[in-house]
Amino acid sequence: MRNEIELEGIIEDYLNGKLTADEQKAFEQLRNNDPIVDHKVVAHKVFLESMKQYADILLLKEQMDAAHNQLDVAAISAKVKPHSSKIVRIWRNNRSAIAIAASFLILAMVMLYSIQNQSKQDGSFEALNREVSQIKRSQNNLIRNINTKVQNTNIAPAKFGGSGFAISSNGYILTNYHVIKDADSIYVQNSRGVSFKAKRFYTDPINDIAILKINDSSFDHLGTLPYSIKKAGAGIGEIVYTLGYPKDDVVLGDGYISSKTGLNGDTLAYQVAIPVNPGNSGGPLLDNAGNIVGVINGKENKTDGAAFAVKSRYIVEAVNSIPQDSLSKRIPYGKRSQLQGLKRNKQVEKMQDYVFMIKVY
Amino acid sequence: MSIKLSSSVPTDREVVLGILNNSEEALNKLYAGYYPMVLQFILTNNGSEDDAKDVYQEAIIVLYNKIKGGNFELSSKLKTYLYSVSRRIWLKKLTQHSKKTNNIADFEDVLAVDEDVEQHEEKDMQFDKMKVALESLGEPCKTIIQDFYIHSLSMQDICEKFGYTNTDNAKTQKYKCLQRLKKLFFQS
Numbered sequence: 368m369r370n371e372i373e374l375e376g377i378i379e380d381y382l383n384g385k386l387t388a389d390e391q392k393a394f395e396q397l398r399n400n401d402p403i404v405d406h407k408v409v410a411h412k413v414f415l416e417s418m419k420q421y422a423d424i425l426l427l428k429e430q431m432d433a434a435h436n437q438l439d440v441a442a443i444s445a446k447v448k449p450h451s452s453k454i455v456r457i458w459r460n461n462r463s464a465i466a467i468a469a470s471f472l473i474l475a476m477v478m479l480y481s482i483q484n485q486s487k488q489d490g491s492f493e494a495l496n497r498e499v500s501q502i503k504r505s506q507n508n509l510i511r512n513i514n515t516k517v518q519n520t521n522i523a524p525a526k527f528g529g530s531g532f533a534i535s536s537n538g539y540i541l542t543n544y545h546v547i548k549d550a551d552s553i554y555v556q557n558s559r560g561v562s563f564k565a566k567r568f569y570t571d572p573i574n575d576i577a578i579l580k581i582n583d584s585s586f587d588h589l590g591t592l593p594y595s596i597k598k599a600g601a602g603i604g605e606i607v608y609t610l611g612y613p614k615d616d617v618v619l620g621d622g623y624i625s626s627k628t629g630l631n632g633d634t635l636a637y638q639v640a641i642p643v644n645p646g647n648s649g650g651p652l653l654d655n656a657g658n659i660v661g662v663i664n665g666k667e668n669k670t671d672g673a674a675f676a677v678k679s680r681y682i683v684e685a686v687n688s689i690p691q692d693s694l695s696k697r698i699p700y701g702k703r704s705q706l707q708g709l710k711r712n713k714q715v716e717k718m719q720d721y722v723f724m725i726k727v728y
Numbered sequence: 729m730s731i732k733l734s735s736s737v738p739t740d741r742e743v744v745l746g747i748l749n750n751s752e753e754a755l756n757k758l759y760a761g762y763y764p765m766v767l768q769f770i771l772t773n774n775g776s777e778d779d780a781k782d783v784y785q786e787a788i789i790v791l792y793n794k795i796k797g798g799n800f801e802l803s804s805k806l807k808t809y810l811y812s813v814s815r816r817i818w819l820k821k822l823t824q825h826s827k828k829t830n831n832i833a834d835f836e837d838v839l840a841v842d843e844d845v846e847q848h849e850e851k852d853m854q855f856d857k858m859k860v861a862l863e864s865l866g867e868p869c870k871t872i873i874q875d876f877y878i879h880s881l882s883m884q885d886i887c888e889k890f891g892y893t894n895t896d897n898a899k900t901q902k903y904k905c906l907q908r909l910k911k912l913f914f915q916s
Contacts, residue, residue, distance in 0.1 A: 372903045414910055415877075420851065421858040422878040427792055430752055431785050434759035440767075444777055447768035 374404070378411050492630045492665050492675070528727040530611035530650035530663075531555060531579065534686055536589040536696035538581030540565065541682060542649030542725050543664045544572050550727035553579060558617050558719040561585075562726065569689050574635055574681040575664050578689060579725070592698050593705040593717045594651070596679050596686075597658035603627060607639060609663050609676075610715065611650030612724040619715055620647065622672070624660075629675040630667060636675045637661055643674040649725060652676045657706025657714055659698075737761035740806045747795045759788065762807060765835065766814045772833045775818065783821070787813040790841075790848045804839055812839040820845070861912035869905035876902060 380386050381394050398405045458465065528550070531542030540555055547553055547567055556562040563583035570577045601607070601624050608621045622641025629636025639652065643666055652661040661676030683700055691697065706714045738746070738757040746754020763784055770780035790813050794800045815838060862870050868890060875881040875889070887898040 372899055375903055375906070376899070410910070410914070414913065417854050417858055417913065418877045421855055423796075424789060424851075424855055425878065427755075427789060428785060430755050431759055431788060434756045435763075435781060435785075437756070438760060438763060440777055443764045443767055444771065447764055448771045 374407070375411075378404075378408050379415070381408070382412055382415055491668055529646060529648040529725045531723045531725045532610075532649075532651040532659075533589055533592060533721040533723070534578065534682075534698040535694040536591060537694065538563075538565075538586055538589070539568065539689070539694060540579040540581065540723055540725070541662065541685065542577050542579060543662065543677075544570050544575045544577040545664070546649050546725050547577050547579065547727055548572070552728045554726040554728070555579065555581060555723040556726060557723055569685060571681070571685055571688075574677055574685070576662065576677060576681060576685045578685060588695070589721060591696055591705075592721060593714075594653060594657045594659055594721070595699040595702045595704040596682055597654065597660050598679065598683060598701040600627070600678065600680070601637065601654060601660040605660070606655050607641065607652050607660060608711070609641060609643065609647065609650045609652045610718060610722045611643070611647035611663065612722075613644035613646035615724075617715075617719050617722060618647075619711075620650075622674075625673070630665075633675075635681060636664070636677055639663070639674045639676050640672045641674050642672065647674075651718075651722065653706075653714075653718075657704035657709070657718075737807075743806055744795055744800065747792055755788075758806075759784075762810050765807065765811060769811070769814060769833075769835060770818060772835075773818065774822065779818070779821070783814050783818050784810075786817050786848065786852070789852075790844055793848065793851065794844060808837050808839055809841070811836040812841045813845060816841050816845045857913060861909055864912055865905065865909050868901075869908065872898075872902050872905055873909055 377386070377390075377394060381391065386394060398408055529542055529546035531540040531546075533539065534541045548570070550567070553565045553567065554562045555565045563581045563586045565579040565581045565583070568578045568580040603624050603626065605624045606621075607624060608619060610617050610619055612618070620641050620643055622639055624637050625640040626638035628634055629638055637652075637660075639661075641652075641663075643650075643663055647663045648665065650663045651659045652663055654660050658679075659682065660679050662682060663674060663676050666674040686694075686698065706717060709717070738754065738761060743754055743758045745751075746758070763780075766784040766787065767777065767780040770783060771777070775783070787810050791806070791810060815834070862873065865873065872886060872890065875886055876883070881889070883895050883898050883902070886892075886902070887895045890898065890901075892898040892901065
């Protein structure tokens, strides 16, 4: 018993490195010669290590408990515990995902905005004459099909292609070239529903302008034209309106010049923010003072409210190209029009006799 | 991304050096610094405040052993490491109680810490074994052994504390206690 206690003490001192060099040497010799002693040393070593770890962790736990007691657990817990509201919880849990989604959204909006701001217009031009379905024409830019029953017409199926307006009192009518280009025969119809036969007199495909001459014995002279042609260009923001025949009766459309160039920067035309429909092609575009600033000839098919109008300058060129003595009471240029100062409804009332429906066969 | 931690979060270097030098202040700072993070995680994933305390303390023990083991390399932020370890431990506990472990709501990046956690579990078993052995040892043996091996009292101190007439008696008593304890520890 006595010896074993001493042996245990020596083993412990040996493992803790407390023996002198001589003692250590002697003990190692003893250990080598006696397997039982060796076994005791190994076992005690394992035990001491376990005990040390136990002591370390126990100490650590005590320190952590002390640290824990210094914390205001209830307050922290109130701050971080799952919010009763589901939305707040989702927000907390997915904050990074939401942030990423939001930045993508913003990026997409910026890109969309910059694409819209590019000067290049994406849409394509859509001419605004109406298709006459009974006689199939090759013209692809006519989009309204008359034969569909959308049109509630009591009269015989309308056969018209667009609008036009008088440029002289003796029956010269200006319209768009694309309205009449494939026509075999042309009739014009006034606001009272009376039709006259007309023939093409002058065409200018580049500026999309055509002049027709009424060639009908029943046609009587018109009065003096109430409007004049504005020679100078119109500015952006100028209030304009148009009269045209997208249906059987004359229709007023109201808007403003939105750009000084047409599709893809076409300098021949204005871009006009105005509601126009198939059938408006060839209709006059007038400013508030009753001056013609252009001729409606198409719209962009991908954008709402972007219509195009041939500038009045090219109307003047067209009118000048026909023999002046054949025009009686020709449309005046750059003069004060009779419509100036009148209210819109009075202007329309005075004008509608001079705006015609163009019917092509 | 998680709720802002208290401003007194120590730097990772401070913590590692502090642990190596057994600084209690460093441990306190570390403990207070990341407790809210783990608490938030546990509370959000079917746990209580007590669960959070247990898991967090185990995670710190893992970190502590790793740093003390000398092979600790600061390859990630301590915050991430502690979070990952806590997460792993909590997931294991959930599985043990056969609660569902899908849909775990995460607040931090997660590292692969399975190896560290497994090592810790082994050590934890040793710890529990020793604890059980000591508990079943009974008084006064338990206190004598604890005083000698844990609180590092000398035999002289123990002799006085327990009123033995001389140190030899105390040594004999300690020897008997130790033999019993060893038996309990190695046989369990």
